[in-house]
Amino acid sequence: MKGFSGGIHPPCYKDSSLINPIKQVKPPSSVTIPFVQHIGAPAKPLIKIGDSVKVGTKIGEASGFISSPVHASISGTVKKIDFFPHPVLGRAQAAYIESDGRDERDVSIKSRANPEALLPAEIIDMVKEAGVVGLGGAAFPTHVKLSPPPSKKIDTIIINGAECEPYLTCDHMLMLYNPVDIIKGTLLIMKAVGAQTCFIGIEKNKMDAYELFLSKIRGMNIGNIHPVLLDVKYPQGAEKQLIKSIVGREVPLRGLPMDVGVIVQNVGTTVAVYEAVYFNKPLFERIVTVSGRFIKSSQNVRVRVGMSFRDVIQEIGGLLDSPLRVIMGGPLMGIAQERLEIPIVKATSGILIMSPAECRFPRTRPCIRCGRCVDVCPMGLVPNIITLAGESERYTQADEWGVHDCIECGACAYVCPAKRPMVQSVKMIKNELLRQEKLQQKEKNLT
Ligand code: SF4
Numbered sequence: 352m353k354g355f356s357g358g359i360h361p362p363c364y365k366d367s368s369l370i371n372p373i374k375q376v377k378p379p380s381s382v383t384i385p386f387v388q389h390i391g392a393p394a395k396p397l398i399k400i401g402d403s404v405k406v407g408t409k410i411g412e413a414s415g416f417i418s419s420p421v422h423a424s425i426s427g428t429v430k431k432i433d434f435f436p437h438p439v440l441g442r443a444q445a446a447y448i449e450s451d452g453r454d455e456r457d458v459s460i461k462s463r464a465n466p467e468a469l470l471p472a473e474i475i476d477m478v479k480e481a482g483v484v485g486l487g488g489a490a491f492p493t494h495v496k497l498s499p500p501p502s503k504k505i506d507t508i509i510i511n512g513a514e515c516e517p518y519l520t521c522d523h524m525l526m527l528y529n530p531v532d533i534i535k536g537t538l539l540i541m542k543a544v545g546a547q548t549c550f551i552g553i554e555k556n557k558m559d560a561y562e563l564f565l566s567k568i569r570g571m572n573i574g575n576i577h578p579v580l581l582d583v584k585y586p587q588g589a590e591k592q593l594i595k596s597i598v599g600r601e602v603p604l605r606g607l608p609m610d611v612g613v614i615v616q617n618v619g620t621t622v623a624v625y626e627a628v629y630f631n632k633p634l635f636e637r638i639v640t641v642s643g644r645f646i647k648s649s650q651n652v653r654v655r656v657g658m659s660f661r662d663v664i665q666e667i668g669g670l671l672d673s674p675l676r677v678i679m680g681g682p683l684m685g686i687a688q689e690r691l692e693i694p695i696v697k698a699t700s701g702i703l704i705m706s707p708a709e710c711r712f713p714r715t716r717p718c719i720r721c722g723r724c725v726d727v728c729p730m731g732l733v734p735n736i737i738t739l740a741g742e743s744e745r746y747t748q749a750d751e752w753g754v755h756d757c758i759e760c761g762a763c764a765y766v767c768p769a770k771r772p773m774v775q776s777v778k779m780i781k782n783e784l785l786r787q788e789k790l791q792q793k794e795k796n797l798t
Pocket residue numbers: 717718719720721722723724725734735763766767768769770771
């Protein structure tokens with residue numbers, strides 16, 4: 352293992368959600384299912400008000416190559432198609448479905464005969480039809496990731512079981528509960544892209560999962576899937592850092608893992624691939640870590656997409672007090688939410704309810720040029736220069752200093768003694784550069 356430079360070691364806060372087994376939450380009385388739960392174009396609605404749906408019925412069709420279908424997660428009646436609160440976009444078009452209490456599955460969900468004999472193109476098509484997207488948080492459509500251009504030869508798959516964000520344990524629990532599903536999903540992914548080797552990257556604080564994989568892989572007599580232990584360091588689970596740590600390859604700036612012959616898939620995505628191919632099961636549920644000091648009982652839950660955060664929290668005993676801050680995902684890369692009436696989407700890895708002690712809003716002070724942000728940046732950037740350039744509207748300079756290579760991990764903000772809002776600055780700069788680029792394109796088209 353080569354490791355990567357930079358990174359931080361925040362406290363893990365993982366133990367409390369590892370005590371209990373994964374809880375299967377009962378299907379809710381209603382769900383709100385957004386038509387966009389992925390990177391790319393929103394799905395096009397296939398339903399109308401009054402339609403009856405079953406669990407797994409396709410309700411939205413992919414509307415382009417980088418897009419993904421969405422499916423009903425309960426059986427019942429479509430009551431509304433409108434704009435509803437969305438955890439990433441603020442508001443987005445969604446279907447509101449009321450349950451009929453029967454939780455009937457679509458007849459198309461059934462075991463597939465001889466899945467091992469499928470051709471690569473058939474596997475990719477099934478993954479697309481099932482609406483599988485990256486479950487680590489990015490929500491990039493998986494069928495697109497499994498379809499690199501012919502010029503990019505993929506020799507290695509990395510299954511991401513690092514789970515380096517504090518509090519989150521959904522991937523750890525999945526590795527303990529479903530190791531064989533992960534291995535079978537991995538074999539499908541390897542076949543789909545023609546890769547000969549796979550590494551399963553696991554941080555050293557999950558030795559139980561590492562040993563379990565070793566014994567399962569040995570038992571299944573598989574020679575080309577290798578569990579690998581990784582240092583406990585944030586952001587170990589970021590794609591480029593994982594590739595550097597495991598195979599020692601450096602993804603070029605502005606490049607993609609496929610540029611160095613690698614595809615990275617999260618363990619949850621790998622199980623979704625397995626279920627899509629073996630059972631024709633669409634992605635309508637996932638495992639979510641519900642944690643934080645204001646949660647009565649931290650736990651991992653298997654929940655339906657579209658269920659509200661409030662309903663999920665009620666199912667595991669509720670809150671200790673009114674929440675000060677709700678976060679979807681982990682504390683470092685997660686997204687703050689204004690309310691609990693937000694639906695679970697495919698990218699919801701965690702619901703964190705933070706206490707006042709955990710959510711101080713320190714006063715921001717000017718940069719003292721201490722260089723700590725430079726020391727920890729895993730991308731080798733100079734975060735203070737980039738953000739200072741952005742704050743004084745020198746966007747081209749921020750671009751030249753590599754703002755587009757920032758993975759928004761928040762390590763720089765974590766160590767900054769002046770408590771500067773580094774990630775917010777980076778996002779603002781990227782948005783501004785995108786706006787300027789679109790404007791230039793528009794002007795060019797007019798002339
Ligand atoms: S860590 Fe903060 S104060 Fe120090 S150089 Fe970076 S931005 Fe400035």
